[in-house]
Amino acid sequence: MLYGIARLCSAIVCILPKRIRRLLGTLLGELCWLLVPAKRKRMAVENVRQGLLVSSGEARVIVKQSTVRFGRMLLEVLAFPAIKREVHRYIHFIGTDHLTEALSYGRGVILATAHSGNWELLGAALALNHFPLCAVAQKQTNAGMDRLINDYRALVGMHVTYKKGVREMIKMLSEGKIIGMLMDQDAGRDGVFVDFFNREASTPRGPAYLARLKEAPIIPAFITENADSTHTVILQQPIWPRVTGQREQDILATTQQLTHIIERHIRVQPAEWFWLHNRWKTTP
Numbered sequence: 001m002l003y004g005i006a007r008l009c010s011a012i013v014c015i016l017p018k019r020i021r022r023l024l025g026t027l028l029g030e031l032c033w034l035l036v037p038a039k040r041k042r043m044a045v046e047n048v049r050q051g052l053l054v055s056s057g058e059a060r061v062i063v064k065q066s067t068v069r070f071g072r073m074l075l076e077v078l079a080f081p082a083i084k085r086e087v088h089r090y091i092h093f094i095g096t097d098h099l100t101e102a103l104s105y106g107r108g109v110i111l112a113t114a115h116s117g118n119w120e121l122l123g124a125a126l127a128l129n130h131f132p133l134c135a136v137a138q139k140q141t142n143a144g145m146d147r148l149i150n151d152y153r154a155l156v157g158m159h160v161t162y163k164k165g166v167r168e169m170i171k172m173l174s175e176g177k178i179i180g181m182l183m184d185q186d187a188g189r190d191g192v193f194v195d196f197f198n199r200e201a202s203t204p205r206g207p208a209y210l211a212r213l214k215e216a217p218i219i220p221a222f223i224t225e226n227a228d229s230t231h232t233v234i235l236q237q238p239i240w241p242r243v244t245g246q247r248e249q250d251i252l253a254t255t256q257q258l259t260h261i262i263e264r265h266i267r268v269q270p271a272e273w274f275w276l277h278n279r280w281k282t283t284p
Helices: 002-015 018-035 038-052 056-078 080-085 096-104 119-128 143-155 166-174 206-214 247-268
Strands: 091-094 109-113 133-137 159-162 178-182 192-196 199-203 218-225 231-235
Touching: 002 056, 002 080, 002 143, 018 056, 038 056, 056 080, 056 119, 056 143, 080 119, 080 143, 091 119, 096 109, 096 218, 096 231, 109 119, 109 206, 109 247, 119 133, 119 143, 119 178, 119 218, 119 231, 133 143, 133 166, 143 159, 159 166, 166 178, 166 206, 178 206, 192 247, 199 247, 206 218, 206 247, 218 247
Parallel strands: 091 231, 109 178, 109 218, 133 159, 133 178
Antiparallel strands: 192 199, 218 231
16 A cells, blocks of 8 residues: 555656755655654764764754755655656766776676765666666565665666675676665674774675675765755775785775765765764664
């Protein structure tokens, strides 16, 4: 039932002018902000205050902007059928030559990114521009929403695998594909602890592990929203994983390097990151 309702909403969103779609998305985000528990807001504000060294008032503004944008993100995902037809007007690129170079080595590419900007749109933009992207996804609790999101990922040309599909990821790297991985959420006891905003944070080891295993280049990638409602995809220079006789130290060093890159991007666009997530939940 939820799947059918979402598809109906998508059909309506697709025929709306972009300006109206953005306005409705902002209003939806404002509603979401009202529904966020006060405890979660306080946690996010404190993390911003500590990480960016700003006042509580400034931190609250950043957290609210970070939350409200989710309304626009949701409507953009529902509008994928319409965006697919106008992707070249909607999304701009910086650094595609870096990704092309990385693919030229024939070892596949790890695309390391974060929950910053509309990360679903980042994957869609790459796939629609004929980059062979496989998105590593977290299975949604609701089966209808999981089906909808994956249908729309497939619609724009993305292949999807779940986080436990390591063998499939290795196979796709061997085929010269791009594996897109989000690496900025708390990884619990399975992660490696690296410095993130001057605090130890448990971080997914997957990107560094896979890159080292296949000796594949890593491309840090981000997407940011522009004032005119378009988006810019930023693809940085290839990073090669550290490969020595010390596997765990190699994974730790590469993960720290990538985490510093993510932190630098967040400092430039703090209101676009997902501050409501308890990034420092797991302690060493």
